[in-house]
Amino acid sequence: MSETERGREGERTDRTTADGQFxxxxxxxxxxxxxPALEELEDAYERYVLENEDGFMDEFERRIRDFGGRPTPLGRADRLSERYDSEIYLKREDLVHGGAHKLNNALGQVLLAKYMGKERVIAETGAGQHGTATAMAAAHLDMPCEVYMGRTDVNRQRPNVFRMRINGAEVNPVDIGxxxxxxxxxxxxxxxxxTVERTHYVIGSVVGPHPFPAMVRDFQAVISEEAREQAREQLGSLPDAVVSCAGGGSNTMGAFHHFVPDDSVDLYAVEAGGSSLEVDEEAGVAPNSAxxxxxxxxxxxxxxxxxxxxSDGQIMESHSVSAGLDYSGVGPELAHLVDEGRVTPVTVDDTAALEAFHRLSTDEGIIPALETSHAFGYLHEAFESGEDLGETVVVNVSGRGDKDLETVIEETEKRGLESAPDMSVFETGGGI
Amino acid sequence: MGDDAADAAGASGSADSRTGTDATATAFDGGGAFVPYLAVGDPTYEASLEYVEALARGGADLIELGLPFSEPMAEGPTIQGAVTRALEAGMTPDRFFEFVSELDVDVPLVCMTYYNLIYQYGSSDGPRSFVERAAEVGLEGFVVPDLPAEEAGPLREACDEFGLDLIFIVAPTTRGDRLERMMERVSGYVYVQARLGATGAREDVSDQTGESLERLADWEIPKAVGFGIKTGEHAERIAAAGADGIIVGSALVDIVAEGHEDDRPVEETADRLAEKARELKAGATRGAESLPEPEHP
Known part of the structure; x- marks a missing residue:
């Protein structure tokens, strides 16, 4: 019960609204x-997540610690701090089991599905990180799992497809659009x-119908809950800014949530600028995910x-070098916080993200996901252009980049980036 | 019951103001109504005109015209294919309205589309511009698969203003309060979803149909059953189970798709559509006539 009082009551009061409107x-x-399934889920969310019925949150917290590896560290980035003459701290969600923040939500929802008496879970995935996290959580909790993944993403995120299959999940490629x-x-x-009556849909971000945006945010909010506490302990104060990449917005909302009431903390959501912010309305394509x-x-x-x-309301195809940011929508709460002026949206293009990928890898010994690289791309651009992010900045390292190595090598070569290591000597099939 | 939803929606009218057009409800008079669906502009604007007119010739009592949306969340592969073809051929909301004006048929026409297209249209903030334009071109109502009763307040209000119907889909999972909430807001007819899942023609016709019709027995509004009806025999069984009408989409879209893939002349595909329509209409009529006594279980 003390568990409940500690965290959950507070969260309940700062939910923007109970009816899913932001x-x-x-x-x-x-x-x-x-x-009817959403009504059932709303009820389960309120009882188990918000009110800790049957000790649901206690079990979740135990499992995300013992299975997930939480809490993750908040560590100082020495070389980046020197480079930018500021205090740069990294919230290490790349160290969560599976290599990304995604497990926070996937484990929460698969456990919730179990409490609800559902027999199987399904999930969509973009980069494959959410699918992987769901497959791991499902294996851990002994639930059958099927993942739907676009064909383009299957091709560009093959390691994650293999991980899902190895964890026992079905992967269904989607050949539409x-x-x-x-x-x-x-x-x-x-x-x-x-299959709604026996299946729970483990949505992977703070998107979709109520209660998903609020519920996913609550499972991810552990990021800012920890980071806020860690900043106070380690820095003696709150940071001046939190920087996080934003596709659908789950790591973003997770990293921001507990800082939202702290007016002194600036919140930056870094979107994928892709190859351009210009839009080709004729072709229905936005070469970005901004x-x-x-x-x-x-x-x-x-x-x-x-x-x-x-202008008719047809959804445009988005683009980003990073599969996890490649989405035409965004979580409703994040859209609201931007409208309110609480969150500042900024963009970083494909090339700057790739450069940031290499910079973090060589400067700090951390290979970030391409999604995460956008946050570091913005950090770099802001300091280079003399924009004042403040003295202490927390960057959310939403995931690790192992899954992206093939893409990065290919895209880096295509662009002839000088910051990248030369890989040509390792190319296969090249003779001697 | 449903007070919260009524407040949230802020609809101006109450249940008794739900008049809509008489045309849609009267299309079901006598039972055994045949309601076909086609995606407008599939595979081209001109061919599509011929196809819809062929359905009217084949005995349609009311036609659902699909305005293609890029993310058809409730549709199975067949109608997704139609939507993609139509969008590739340049269908837009304005072209759709043009199409409806140009169409030479004698039966009520209902627009089936997704809420974002209704919401974005024209200069109004909300659905009003779309509904106004729909009324101008002679549409009688709307089916919006991603708009549950809870979110339908603004559209219901605009429909009331212009005298159009708002048709809701009753799913096999719809029960109790939800059903009542929906019935307070529906006009024209209800679309009874025969089984769970996305649209698509099936070999079997679900048992869920009978159950759904039973749950709706007390409501006086016409009940049209859709999802999975493919043959005259299906149509007969559904009508005999007490449906006032049958809705058929995928089985007709299949004919359009085949015609397109095999490169058949438009007239030939139109004839095949008219023939299929006659089969389905005849089945629905037989089913309606077979109802010996209304009390029959």
Missing amino acids: GRYGGQYVPEALM RGTLKEAISETMREWSR TLSTGDEGVLHGARTTLLQD
Whole structure:
């Protein structure tokens, strides 16, 4: 019970709202067949997550510690601090089991599915990190698991496909549209409406219909809960800024949540600028995933939020070198915090993200995910351009980059980046 | 019951103001109504005109016209294919309205689309511009698969203003309060989803249909059953189970898709659609006539 009082009561009061509205965003725009499942989930979320019924949160906290490896450290980045003449601290979500923050949410939801008496879980995945985390959590909790993944992403994130299969999950490639996260979510929603009575949909980000955005945020909020405490202990004060990459926004909301009431802490959501912020309306393509920076209000995948869309309301295909940021929508709460001026959205393009990837790898000995590299790209651009982020900055290292090595080597070579190591001598099939 | 939802939606009208157009409800008079669906603009604007007119010739009592949306969350592969073809051929909301104006048919027309297209249209903040334009071109109502009753307040309000119907889908999972909430807001007819899942033609017709119709027995509004109806025999069974009408989409879209893939002349595909329509209409009529006594279980 003391567990409940400690964390959960506080969270309940700072939920933006109980009905899934974040300002003008949020809601439940889904087929009628799914509405009873959402009502059931709302009820389970309130009882188990918010009220710790049957000791759900106690079990979650125990498992995310013993299985997940929490708490993760907040560590000073010495070389970056020197480079930027500031105090740069890294919140190490790359050290969570599986190599990304994704397990925080996946473990929470798979456990919740068990408490709800569901027989199987399904999930969508973009970069494969959420699918991997769900497959691990499902194996850990003995639940059958099926993952839907766009064909393009299957091809560019093969190591994660293998990890999911090895953990015993089915992986279903989705051959619709451009075959990325957007199509994977649509297909998982369809599968959910076929099997809703016995299946829980473990959504991978703070997107989708209520209660998903609030619930996923609550499972991820452990990031800022720890970071805030660690900053006070280690620095004696709160940081001046928190920087986090943003695709759907789950690591972003997790890293921001407990800092939102701290007005002295600036919050930067770094979006994928892709190859350009210009939009090709004719082709229906936005060569970026900068939803918060360039999108406008609409309804997609169950929520009213900010979207990349054409003037008719057709959803545009997004682009990013990073599969995990490659999405045309964003979580409704994050869209709201941007509207309110609480969160500042910024963008970093593909090339700057790749450069940041190499910089962190050689400076700090941490190979970041390409998603995470965007946050470091912004850190670099801000300090280079003389923008004042403050004396102490926390960057959320949302995940590790092992899954991205093939992409990085290929994209780095294509661009002839000087910061990258020369790999040509290792190329296979090149003769002697 | 459902007070919270009514407040949240802020609809101006109450249940008794749900008049909509008489045309949609009367299309079901006598039972055995045949309601086909096609995605407008599949595979081209011109061919699509011929196809919809063929369905009317084949005995359609009301036609659901799909305005293609890039993320058709509730559709199976067949209708996703249609939507993709139509979008690639340049279908837009404005072209859709043009299409409806140009269409030469005698039956009520209902627009089926996703909420984002309704929401983004025109200059209004919200669905009003779309509904106004729909009323101008002679549409009688809307089916919006991603808009549950809870979120439908603004659209319901606009429909009331322009006298159009808002049709809701009742799923096999819809029960109790939800059903009542929905029935307070629906007008025209209810779309009874025969089974769980996305749209698509099936060999079997689900038992869930009978159960769903039973749950709706007390509501006087016409009940049209869709999802999975493929043949005249299916249509007959569904109508005999007490449905006032049958909705058929994928089985018709399949014919359009085949015509497109095999490069058949438009007239030939149109004839095949008309023939399929006659089969389905005849089945629905037989089913309706077979109802010996209303009390029959």
